[in-house]
Amino acid sequence: MQNRKEFYADDNKRFPIERNKRMTAIAGTVLFVLIIAELVITANLAALRSEHIFVGVLLAGPLVVKMCSTGYRFFRYYTKSPEFVRAGPPNILLRLLAPFLVVITILVFISGFGLVLGGHAHEELFIKIHAVSVTLWLPLLAVHIYAYIRKASGLIANDWTGKSKYRVPGREGRLGINVAAIIMSGIAAIIMTPWKAGEGDHGIPSPLIVGIMAAVIAVLIFKLLLRKTNNKPQL
Known part of the structure; x- marks a missing residue:
């Protein structure tokens, strides 16, 4: 049986990985909510182009936190x-x-920012890159989610309900970093978004349709492969 000093020593050894898990979980959850909003907006892209740009830029903040x-x-x-x-x-x-997820994610955002900031000179190129990268991104993202x-x-719930098995310090700091990231990307989104009236609904963009279909197939395949590997994902 562990004595009190050994118990605290084991906890202290786990603090770095547990803090990292919770930081990743918060940033990932914020991204998940914003991505769902972005997908809904993209379904009516012609009418909601400004909103699409705004949320896209807003995503950059929590994305940087999660990637870091x-x-x-x-x-x-x-x-x-x-x-x-030890965490594995x-x-x-x-x-x-x-x-692949990292590279495609970077392509999605670079091409998106290129469309916003690049003017008309390379617009056609950025549109093609953005469309293809989004189509590839959605199935990878679906598997990841x-x-x-x-x-x-579960990690977020444990962090804020006090029921966590491990006492992990820095809860307010983790929240503060994510809030600061959203505020900074929100300011950038306000500055960068060209607020114009929509052009009407021209249907759901084909990259979104293909990407969602591919996402469903990718998740089904992943579930099958996950059973065969008999290995649960680690956060």
Whole structure:
């Protein structure tokens, strides 16, 4: 049986990984809500183009937080930090998908910002890149969300209800970082969004339709493969 000092020592060893998990969970949940809003807006893109741009820019803040948080864990794991090594890597399927998700996500945002800031000179090129990258992004994103959403919501609930098995300090700091990221990206969104009247509804954009169909198929395939690997995703 552990004595009191050993108990606290074990808790202290877990603090870095537990803080990282919760930071990632908060940023991921904010992204999830904003992405759902963006998809709903995109379904009527012709009429809601300004809103699409606004939410797209707003997404950048929490996205940076999440990528920094997951990148930090990646760095600590592969530099053999003991607490991160003990926590283990994500499921092998998610590790294989992760580089593609990161690259495609960057393409989605670069092409989106290019459309907003680039003027008409390269508009056609950015539209093509944005359409293709979104189509590829949605199935990768759907798999990622399916793998982590339940665990992320549990971590957030534990962090704010006081029922967590581990006492993890820094709750207010984690929230503050995410709020600050949203505020900064919100300011950028206000500045960058050209508020114009919509042009009417011309139907759901085809990249969105294809992307959602691919997302459903991707999740079904992932569920099947996950059963075969018999390995639950780690956050």
